[in-house]
Amino acid sequence: QIAEAFALARPEERHTVETYADLITDELNVKKVRLLDASGEAVSFAVKPLPKQLGQKYGNKFPGLAKAITALDASVVAPVFLAGQPVTVTLEGQEYGILPEEVEVRAQAKEGFAVANDGAYLAALVTELTPELVREGLAREFVRRVQDLRKTADLDVADRIRVYVTATPGLKKAIEANQNYVTAETLTVELYFADPSPSLGEDPGSGFASVSDEFDGEKVTVGLVKA
Numbered sequence: 001q002i003a004e005a006f007a008l009a010r011p012e013e014r015h016t017v018e019t020y021a022d023l024i025t026d027e028l029n030v031k032k033v034r035l036l037d038a039s040g041e042a043v044s045f046a047v048k049p050l051p052k053q054l055g056q057k058y059g060n061k062f063p064g065l066a067k068a069i070t071a072l073d074a075s076v077v078a079p080v081f082l083a084g085q086p087v088t089v090t091l092e093g094q095e096y097g098i099l100p101e102e103v104e105v106r107a108q109a110k111e112g113f114a115v116a117n118d119g120a121y122l123a124a125l126v127t128e129l130t131p132e133l134v135r136e137g138l139a140r141e142f143v144r145r146v147q148d149l150r151k152t153a154d155l156d157v158a159d160r161i162r163v164y165v166t167a168t169p170g171l172k173k174a175i176e177a178n179q180n181y182v183t184a185e186t187l188t189v190e191l192y193f194a195d196p197s198p199s200l201g202e203d204p205g206s207g208f209a210s211v212s213d214e215f216d217g218e219k220v221t222v223g224l225v226k227a
Helices: 011-019 021-028 051-070 074-082 131-152 169-177 179-186 196-200
Strands: 003-007 032-035 043-049 087-091 094-098 103-109 113-118 121-126 161-167 188-192 208-215 218-226
Touching: 003 021, 011 021, 011 032, 021 032, 043 051, 043 074, 043 113, 051 087, 051 094, 074 087, 074 103, 103 113, 131 161, 131 169, 131 179, 131 208, 131 218, 161 169, 161 196, 169 179, 169 218, 179 188, 196 218
Parallel strands: 003 032, 161 188
Antiparallel strands: 003 121, 043 103, 087 094, 113 121, 161 218, 208 218
């Protein structure tokens, strides 16, 4: 889970994101949703005049207009162009309305972000992984495997379980750091860091299952039995 941030086309849409932030967080499986202070927080913009369109339209005025467009603050005018609106450029005391189709807007994600945009709408995913986020991700992967194991054991949805785990150090730390989440998601009433085989016996009876797996460079053996 990492953070998702948004830039919107219209100021009134900010309220929608703020109102439904919890829903968006759950649906996207991210840790936090927020609004970007400005789209330039996550991307670097460049605005390039298009010679064919502007040259045909303005003739010998094109070189001066191209220079004036390039001199604009791209972080300010790029979102305007992306929203489908013209930008006014002044050349030799005369104003020209430069249309979005007369320029090319380039967006480059800044370090630590992955971005996608559609017109003036921009979604930025914060890609920096802290140790806490890495452990949380490992814990989620562990939970997914325990949930699969519950199905293998043919348990009812409401059945409580005891879980026995042996894991490599990184995964063990992740489970310990997120133990409340792990136990709540899997309906575990007791979680032991112990070898499942001797702990549960060779024939523990109904509701037992175990598996060994490897993911994200970590190894785990987990067994569960109906409590």
